[in-house]
Amino acid sequence: MIKNDLFLKALKGETVERPPVWMMRQAGRYLPEFMELRKKYDFFTRCQTPELASEITVQPIRRYGMDAAILFSDILVIPQAMDIEVEMKPNFGPYLPNPIRSKEDLDKVIVPDIQDTLGYVIDAIKMTKEKLNDEIPLIGFAGSPWTILCYCVEGQGSKSFDKARGFCFTQPEAAHALLQKITDTTIAYLKAKVKAGVNAVQVFDSWGGMLSPTDYQEFSWKYIQQIVNALKDEAPVIVFGKGCWFALKEMANSGASAVGVDWTCSAQNARYLTGGNITLQGNFDPARLLSPPEKIKEMVTQMINEFGKDKYIVNLGHGILPYIPLENAKAFIDAVKEYK
Numbered sequence: 330m331i332k333n334d335l336f337l338k339a340l341k342g343e344t345v346e347r348p349p350v351w352m353m354r355q356a357g358r359y360l361p362e363f364m365e366l367r368k369k370y371d372f373f374t375r376c377q378t379p380e381l382a383s384e385i386t387v388q389p390i391r392r393y394g395m396d397a398a399i400l401f402s403d404i405l406v407i408p409q410a411m412d413i414e415v416e417m418k419p420n421f422g423p424y425l426p427n428p429i430r431s432k433e434d435l436d437k438v439i440v441p442d443i444q445d446t447l448g449y450v451i452d453a454i455k456m457t458k459e460k461l462n463d464e465i466p467l468i469g470f471a472g473s474p475w476t477i478l479c480y481c482v483e484g485q486g487s488k489s490f491d492k493a494r495g496f497c498f499t500q501p502e503a504a505h506a507l508l509q510k511i512t513d514t515t516i517a518y519l520k521a522k523v524k525a526g527v528n529a530v531q532v533f534d535s536w537g538g539m540l541s542p543t544d545y546q547e548f549s550w551k552y553i554q555q556i557v558n559a560l561k562d563e564a565p566v567i568v569f570g571k572g573c574w575f576a577l578k579e580m581a582n583s584g585a586s587a588v589g590v591d592w593t594c595s596a597q598n599a600r601y602l603t604g605g606n607i608t609l610q611g612n613f614d615p616a617r618l619l620s621p622p623e624k625i626k627e628m629v630t631q632m633i634n635e636f637g638k639d640k641y642i643v644n645l646g647h648g649i650l651p652y653i654p655l656e657n658a659k660a661f662i663d664a665v666k667e668y669k
């Protein structure tokens with residue numbers, strides 16, 4: 330039994346005294362204790378060493394007391410496990426030296442055994458569960474197949490992922506074969522995470538908003554739906570698509586327990602588009618954490634009033650920025666805890 334079950338209650342749609350709160354990318358560079366470890370260990374060492382990954386996961390919890398923890402890791406451990414090389418270059422971000430651009434490239438991509446390739450994540454989950462001591466739930470996550478394809482084809486981050494979109498439109502068969510391999514790997518991975526102890530899973534479709542609504546159905550949503558179908562009876566699933574307001578209806582009807590929204594969609598519109606019954610998560614503009622703490626508190630209270638306290642999980646509309654002052658992040662969390 331988890332002592333603070335606000336997050337799990339909200340995922341079930343149950344009535345709560347106040348909504349739960351966590352922040353996407355809450356284990357990150359705005360925390361000085363994270364920066365200390367970052368000086369000593371490179372990115373994938375931090376992900377692959379259970380002592381480090383579990384420590385980084387609980388850092389924001391110790392400081393702010395969020396209502397859920399999210400395992401420190403990265404969505405790009407999936408392509409790595411599939412035999413696609415991934416580097417994390419300082420001041421640059423993800424870099425994949427051998428991107429997938431043809432059927433031949435695709436044939437080299439494997440659907441791996443999870444324990445063999447990602448056993449370190451399983452160990453990190455078990456160690457994190459011990460550190461959390463059943464105080465709060467732990468969230469596991471994966472990127473959506475489309476978002477993973479974006480990096481596999483583009484080879485690095487991008488403002489528009491033109492090469493990834495071009496690959497889908499010029500070589501649709503290869504694109505679908507890659508998406509299916511990623512989907513199969515992701516399903517096995519998330520099931521293993523649940524078995525290891527995570528209490529919910531979130532699928533990040535960070536680049537879903539790059540696609541037209543029609544292309545979104547074909548190249549992204551179809552595969553996310555497979556993941557939801559495979560996971561929903563094992564753990565609550567949260568689906569978050571950045572820029573994907575047009576898909577909120579499918580998301581709400583998918584069997585997912587909650588749907589994430591970004592800050593370009595109003596609470597009222599999100600409730601309308603999702604039919605008013607599903608738990609929503611979001612959607613504070615991450616740059617709004619640069620406002621003065623008093624203003625942040627006022628805006629968070631207003632946001633809760635707009636979404637309603639029930640069937641709602643307070644979060645940012647995307648990941649926290651690296652240069653957010655500590656007291657501003659605190660104001661965001663405290664405003665929720667003080668909500669009446």
Ligand SMILES: Cc1c2[nH]c(c1CCC(=O)O)Cc1[nH]c(c(CCC(=O)O)c1C)Cc1[nH]c(c(CCC(=O)O)c1C)Cc1[nH]c(c(C)c1CCC(=O)O)C2
Nearest residue numbers: 353354355356357372399400401402403404422533535648
């Ligand atoms: C697209 C994406 C990635 N990774 C992730 C996404 C989807 C979520 C989103 O859209 O924000 C997911 C992710 N990445 C990380 C987490 C940890 C858990 C959390 O606290 O939310 C999560 C959930 C750690 C990380 N992943 C990364 C960092 C920062 C790099 C570092 O610590 O050196 C962290 C804390 C690196 C990373 N990883 C990725 C990028 C683009 C970068 C570079 C970003 C940058 O440098 O600002 C890919």
